[in-house]
Amino acid sequence: MEKEDSIDLGRLWQILLERKKVVGGIILSCTLLATVIAFILPKQYESTTLVQTRSAGKDIGGAAAMAAAMGVNLGGSSNTASPTNYIELMKSRRVLEPIIDQLDWPDSDKKPDAKAFAKSNLDIKNTKQTNLIEVTAKGRTPEEAQKISQAVVDNFLTMQTENSQQTQSLLVRFLNERIETAKNEADDAAAKLAAFQKEHKIYSPSDQAKLAIEQLNAYDKAIGDMKVQQKAAQAQYDVATQKLGEQKAGSANYNINDNSTVQSIRAQIVAKEVELVGLRQQYTDNHPSVIAAQRQLRQLNQSLADEVGAVIGSNAASLNTAQMELLKNQAVAQAQASAASASEAAIQAKKAEKETEAGKLPDDMMTYIQLDSEAKIKQQIYTSLVQQCEQDKIQEAMESMDIQIIDEANLPDEDKPEFPKKKIFLAIGMIVGCILSLGYTLVLYKRND
Numbered sequence: 537m538e539k540e541d542s543i544d545l546g547r548l549w550q551i552l553l554e555r556k557k558v559v560g561g562i563i564l565s566c567t568l569l570a571t572v573i574a575f576i577l578p579k580q581y582e583s584t585t586l587v588q589t590r591s592a593g594k595d596i597g598g599a600a601a602m603a604a605a606m607g608v609n610l611g612g613s614s615n616t617a618s619p620t621n622y623i624e625l626m627k628s629r630r631v632l633e634p635i636i637d638q639l640d641w642p643d644s645d646k647k648p649d650a651k652a653f654a655k656s657n658l659d660i661k662n663t664k665q666t667n668l669i670e671v672t673a674k675g676r677t678p679e680e681a682q683k684i685s686q687a688v689v690d691n692f693l694t695m696q697t698e699n700s701q702q703t704q705s706l707l708v709r710f711l712n713e714r715i716e717t718a719k720n721e722a723d724d725a726a727a728k729l730a731a732f733q734k735e736h737k738i739y740s741p742s743d744q745a746k747l748a749i750e751q752l753n754a755y756d757k758a759i760g761d762m763k764v765q766q767k768a769a770q771a772q773y774d775v776a777t778q779k780l781g782e783q784k785a786g787s788a789n790y791n792i793n794d795n796s797t798v799q800s801i802r803a804q805i806v807a808k809e810v811e812l813v814g815l816r817q818q819y820t821d822n823h824p825s826v827i828a829a830q831r832q833l834r835q836l837n838q839s840l841a842d843e844v845g846a847v848i849g850s851n852a853a854s855l856n857t858a859q860m861e862l863l864k865n866q867a868v869a870q871a872q873a874s875a876a877s878a879s880e881a882a883i884q885a886k887k888a889e890k891e892t893e894a895g896k897l898p899d900d901m902m903t904y905i906q907l908d909s910e911a912k913i914k915q916q917i918y919t920s921l922v923q924q925c926e927q928d929k930i931q932e933a934m935e936s937m938d939i940q941i942i943d944e945a946n947l948p949d950e951d952k953p954e955f956p957k958k959k960i961f962l963a964i965g966m967i968v969g970c971i972l973s974l975g976y977t978l979v980l981y982k983r984n985d
Contacts, residue, residue: 543981551984552977562976563969570965571958579953580674583681585689586943589619589667619662619669621861622692622939626671627654631691635684657684668942678948685945693939710771711925718767718921722914729907736900754816755887756909758809760916762880767921769873776866780859792844792867793874801840802875808833809879810886840875844868 552559625631632650641647648656659672671688675681792798812829819826845864891906948954 548977548981551980552973555977555980559973559977562973563966566969566972567962567965570961570968574956574958574961577956578676580676580955581678581681581948581950582954583673583675583678583685583945583948584943585671585685585941585945587669587671587689587939588942589622589669589939619667622669623660623662625695626660626688626692627651627658628695630695631688634691635687638687639680639684658688660688669939671945673945674954678950682945682947689941689945696939708925710774711768711921714767714771715918715921715925718914718918722911722918725907725911725914729904729911732904732907736904752887752890752905752909753912754813755883755890756912757816757916758813758883759880759887760913760920762809762876762883763913763917764920764924765876766873766880767917768924769869769876773866773869773873776862776869780862780866792847792871795843795847797843798840798847798871801836801843802871802878805833805836805840805875806879806882808836810882813883813886837872837875840871841868844871 627650629650632653636647636650636653657674659674660669661672662669671685673681673684673688675684793802808829812826812833815823815826815829821827821830844867848864848867849860891902
């Protein structure tokens with residue numbers, strides 16, 4: 537068996553002491569070299585801006601507020617405005633290119649593109665389990681680092697504001713088109729009712745007719761709500777479609793309503809809408825049964841939006857973040873419009889049953905009830921659309937941003953650069969010197985062995 541090599545530590549220490557001047561020189565030289573390098577290397581400073589996201593499920597522009605007021609969610613999945621999406625948007629060309637153009641670049645340095653600049657000069661991260669985002673920028677001077685960090689947030693806020701205002705303007709325009717149509721229909725229905733009243737001298741219904749009208753009012757209100765939801769969803773669909781076209785997304789037009797899960801949730805929404813109409817015939821909106829049904833309906837609408845978002849996300853993974861969210865908004869609007877249309881049809885069927893029960897009334901009175909019902913529905917549609925359009929105009933002027941700045945970008949201390957750290961370089965130089973000295977001593981030990 538071959539004898540294993542062993543090292544006599546006593547002899548090794550003796551050699552080290554004998555050559556202490558050389559060993560000391562090696563350690564000192566490495567330490568000095570590291571220190572010189574630390575002074576020669578260009579300094580790099582870091583500045584951080586802390587921002588907080590205000591919402592985690594906001595729809596593009598003011599559409600979510602408009603839709604929420606009508607009891608319908610058009611916003612897609614809950615991660616639409618997630619910190620991850622914000623971080624990616626902060627690294628986009630639209631945010632970074634103006635910053636790159638404003639910085640002074642030495643002639644020897646090629647101006648980087650947005651992707652390279654983000655990789656070398658930015659560290660944007662989300663603190664887990666919070667809605668806080670840290671935007672840390674690196675610069676050659678304290679002022680440059682502060683300028684970059686602040687500019688990233690400012691440019692992002694400007695981009696979000698412009699996108700939001702553009703979307704709001706589109707929504708207002710699309711809604712105005714539908715308002716004009718709704719106004720004409722409301723005026724026409726009112727004119728027909730007035731003409732019938734004048735011709736048949738019926739200006740006030742009988743007690744029996746009043747009872748029938750009261751029973752039908754809940755159906756009329758629900759039908760009006762469903763029509764308004766359809767028009768609002770169509771406006772949202774048109775906005776998303778137009779913006780996708782502007783971005784040349786080239787994505788497939790998914791017929792989301794063919795999905796079996798979506799169909800199942802839609803059927804539950806229809807049943808809950810019909811149930812809610814029945815409850816409103818018996819109770820006020822403050823009754824626990826009505827409140828519970830409304831809460832369940834909101835949950836179903838959210839489940840529909842989540843399912844649509846999941847389907848689109850799994851089928852359009854190749855799209856960028858902005859296009860993905862627009863496609864989700866488009867698909868959710870399509871699904872919501874379909875659910876509202878199906879609910880309207882079911883409520884219309886229930887209303888027809890009630891009208892049949894009231895068929896014992898004279899023909900003139902039945903016609904009066906039908907015309908009165910039609911006029912109320914048309915007027916409700918027109919009034920609701922006008923209210924939502926005005927709300928959207930106000931929101932366009934007062935649009936609050938999705939994020940707010942918590943801590944402004946700090947100005948780093950000029951004497952304390954983030955890189956290079958002189959103490960760290962000094963320690964590294966000493967460690968390298970010790971390693972080289974040990975290697976030198978081992979070489980002498982082997983040579984004298």
